[in-house]
Amino acid sequence: MFKKILALFLTLGLLTAPLAGCRQTASLSPDKELLQADFSQIQKEARGQTVAIYMWGGDESVNRYMDEWVAPRVEKELGIKLKRVPINDAREMINKLLTEKEAGKTKGSIDIMWINGENFKLAKDNDLLWGPFVDKLPNYNRYIDGEDYQIKYDFGEDTEGLEAPWGKAQFVFIYDSNKIASPPDTVEALKAWIKDNPGRFTYPAPPDFTGSAFIRQILAGVSSNYDRYLTASLDRESLETEITPLWDYLNQIKPYLWQKGITYPENIAKLNELYAQGEVYMTMSYNPNYADNMIKQGRFPATTRTFVLKNGSLANTHYLAIPFNAPHKAGAMAVIDYLLSFEAQLAKFDPANWGDGLAISLAKLSPEEKEKLKQIKPGKAALSPEELEKYKLPELSGAYVDIIEEGWFNHVAKN
Amino acid sequence: MVSRLFKLLIPVFLTGMVLLNIIPLLLLIFLSLGSSWMWPHLFPGPISLSSWKYVINPAAGSLPALKTSLQIALTATLINLILAMPAAKSLAHYHFKGRKACELILLLPALIPPWAVITGIHKTFIYLNLTDTMSGVILAHLLPTLPYMVRALTISFASIDYSLEEQAYLLGGNKSQTFFYITLPQLLPGIAAGSILSVLISLSEYLTTLIIGGGQVLTLTLVMFPFVNGGNPSIGAAYSLLFALMALITLFSLDTFINRYYSENKLY
Amino acid sequence: MASITIKNLYKYFPPSFALQIDELMIKEGEFFGIIGPSGCGKTTLLRLITGLTAPDRGEIWLNGREITKTPPEKRNIGLIFQEPRLFPHFTVEENVGFGLKMKKSRRRDIKAKIDEALEMVGLTGFNRRYPSALSGGQKQRVALARALVLEPKALLMDEPFSALDPELRVEMRFLIKKLQQEKKITIIFITHDREEAFTLFERMAVMQEGKILQTGTPLHIYNQPQNIKVANFLGINNILPGYIEGNYFYTQGFRILLGAANQNQTAKYLLLKPESLKIVNGEEDARPFLTGTIEEITFQTGFYHIKVKVQSQSLNIIQKYQPGKNFTPGAEVKILYHPEEIILL
């Protein structure tokens, strides 16, 4: 009997042990030497390493680009095994690193992580990033314009060389040319079109990523001085009052939305379904090639096309960073450098692979490289790089994103 | 009168239950085939196999993920069994001080939402050097699953007829023979119930697998979650079906195994 | 040589029960019975002998070897309970073969022995049935076969037939008696059924409150009970308090003539067996008699159970049914008795 009760208590102990985790902070010394080392030396050290890249895993083309294009080449050319770890939300990585930092775990598991915006800010503010390392990468120095505002600042936050730009996304509208002969080209024209076509437009409710971007996109169109919002200088209340024109705009279109604006699609997938079914005539995406991909998969009508607003089209850059406790920092640097190479960027740009915007600067390309780039034609539903470039606007400060999302609930959804 | 009404209601009720289970499954199948089926359309749209092609393509790593999922679920269940046996027996038969408290504590992990304790667990596991390993994940999976196993076995133990054990001793059976031939068969329904719960919970565990496995231990749930969660509903649906299939096959094998044990435990 | 010997066996169950047996010997091949009221420790005694319960002190010997500390599975003593305790997940043949399998006997031997055992209890061909498909009597037969197949050194039976209906009980008694005679098995059999005791036992012990009051053949105990408790338990229920003076025993209101053998001057009780009394209607016979009034009559399978009031006391009388002979309540009757059949205690 006593043996059994002992076993019982052992079991209890096991179950309660996790609750006892206590605080302990360790000082971390970043691998300083690696930052002094010669890049060929870094590459040599990287050979044979297995590099784990943690990235959102919900997009087929992104996953395929990594698994089928990048991984075999990195293995062949650099002798590095690339392991893609799919995650659901970049915040999960940040939380993991926060706990690891608190517990003093100096050897983590993430070598590279794909982040931007608020997650970068969180990581930076909590010293979760290793570096600055970007200027150690030959391809960064060769192809990236580090002084470009859209590269140096991530949602208004100075990157300080702690993350390397990997690609760009731009906000576009998607419509069915069969149903709309010429799409609206300004926010005002969009409002007029919505009023003329009741029930044929809607947008996903924040905090859906695309829905939230749509609201910022409208803000860029209705505000006279958009640059003011690139850095966070206003408190919540002043910002909410100052952007009254945004709330007015959204409230004015509300009665003409799908379901009379009583409900909104909960996420972009739902809106895309409505569009695919012909319920609504427009959808939207932060990926300029999205319409083209969907046509190829047979989900959107072949007459689907893309447009942007002349008031400006929001764009953001996404980055690659190395955590403080990355176990294979040399390998991480080598892989990031490879991802910034012209070939890797070109393949990523190719709509047949991923169709992501270039992080490298067009101005820094050699004539042959420019020629190769020209060979890649955007899909018939996508806009040309030049057209996209023409109306490009940077994202506003990351600090404002949450405020605007919550403001939408109070000023628009509740009405 | 009442009973007649009841008899009429039973088929209606059953049909309702079946529909309730089948309609989501059909929707999932159509969704995985890239076609949506929405009100007010009577028929689903055109279908495509691209989502399935992605899911079964070797680069997507579904197969190793599936293997990892099963490995973790089955090992955790086995450990659960070994741990829960003596614990359940004590809870069922010995009336000592604090038994109720023990019972409650053993149930706690199933009651407390995982996100509330996951940081604590994560830290402890870091100190124990168990993060980012399969053994760590297996150990972490014991937390949400062990309570169910203990519960199921406690009920089993409480309903055991010990006079049969005595009878077996009287017929010359030693301790282990008596356990295997007489006690275990009586525990089997409880073991089956506990194992099924344990396997299912482990298979669908997301948060603990992610945090303790740190992404180094990739289960099917981890791979499919970004898709299901809005990334690509069609691929998400294909993964969900694959998951359901895996769970179904596992449960079926578990059941057959237990039944086989039951019949092979025949004496000759 | 005794097959089972018990010396100074003691077992205490808090708060108030203690079994204490100073000495008990059961011979090899003997059909030994234990009777006693419910709660007197009969089951406890059997559990001590099989080893299911450990004694606080004392010794148990089996065929000249002490087995007090031997675990039950090594004693090879069969025990059959009131309920059959068959293993529900095994068939009849698996139940019967269980013990042989545990001993790792050869498969072919097992098969033959099972069939033999089933034949013994009259269940040939029931091999593949599950216990749930058997009647109560059949289950108990399987339990019997399961114990017998191991050729136990002794077979203990704890009220094995008391849950069966009366006809079946008689049949089972017959079966066990036959088996015992054929196989010369040592049997200890518990019952609280007097009829069962008299038909089955060669010798028996009467127990009460954890102690053995008397041992002997059933007839001997019936004729010479050691005290009124034993007598009462055996159904001698006319117990008259009083004293002896001369040739008579004086009790409240009347006296009884004693026989030549009954000269125990210190006796305080006189016992009359109910079947030794005879009611007559006044005439005939020169035997000593008492007179009384019939109070109550019940009829049970061929016998009248009659209560007759003699002065201030009631006497229980059993009379064989005879056509033409009737009793009526309230009637004045003579009760004849044999002075030689009187018991004095």
Ligand SMILES: Nc1ncnc2c1ncn2[C@@H]1O[C@H](COP(=O)(O)OP(=O)(O)O)[C@@H](O)[C@H]1O
């Ligand atoms: N395991 C036990 N624990 C405590 N008391 C017990 C136990 N077994 C039997 N007893 C007590 O011992 C006494 C004798 O029981 P038992 O041997 O079953 O009587 P019988 O079989 O003669 O009816 C009863 O008073 C019973 O309550």
Ligand SMILES: [Mg+2]
């Ligand atoms: Mg009893």
